[in-house]
Amino acid sequence: MITIGVKNLAAMRDFYEQKFGWSPAAVNKDIVFYKVNGMLLSFFPAKDLADDAGLAEHTSAGSFALGYLVPSEKEVDNLFDLLENNGVEIVKRPVKTFFGAYTGYVKDVEGNLWDVGYNPLIPLDAEHNVITHEDIRHLEQ
Numbered sequence: 629m630i631t632i633g634v635k636n637l638a639a640m641r642d643f644y645e646q647k648f649g650w651s652p653a654a655v656n657k658d659i660v661f662y663k664v665n666g667m668l669l670s671f672f673p674a675k676d677l678a679d680d681a682g683l684a685e686h687t688s689a690g691s692f693a694l695g696y697l698v699p700s701e702k703e704v705d706n707l708f709d710l711l712e713n714n715g716v717e718i719v720k721r722p723v724k725t726f727f728g729a730y731t732g733y734v735k736d737v738e739g740n741l742w743d744v745g746y747n748p749l750i751p752l753d754a755e756h757n758v759i760t761h762e763d764i765r766h767l768e769q
Contacts, residue, residue, distance in 0.1 A: 633674030647714040666757030693741040
């Protein structure tokens with residue numbers, strides 16, 4: 629499970645439910661959980677997260693991207709079309725990588741980056757849950 633401290637829980641819920649079309653796996657007034665690729669992603673107010681962790685103030689790593697995988701390049705294109713039509717900021721359109729993945733980047737309403745794509749080295753089950761990650765030693769340079 630990954631929990632992200634957010635500035636505006638209602639805006640984040642609206643973004644993911646309206647733009648991505650996600651439905652919460654569990655929700656209350658304080659937190660929301662979504663099942664994504666076989667794991668739970670939760671959004672919790674940043675101040676409450678800092679308080680819960682015993683921090684004097686909210687801090688952020690500032691350099692991360694969340695990943696969202698779909699089972700084909702066509703589905704990547706369809707998802708980008710949907711997100712663009714829903715007003716999501718497209719940071720980088722999908723491109724094919726040297727190892728066969730097809731990915732691009734979008735931002736949510738608080739600037740979190742999502743690497744959205746297809747990766748043949750990460751097989752998904754019928755419900756789009758990550759099964760494993762294939763060996764990547766052959767990709768070393």
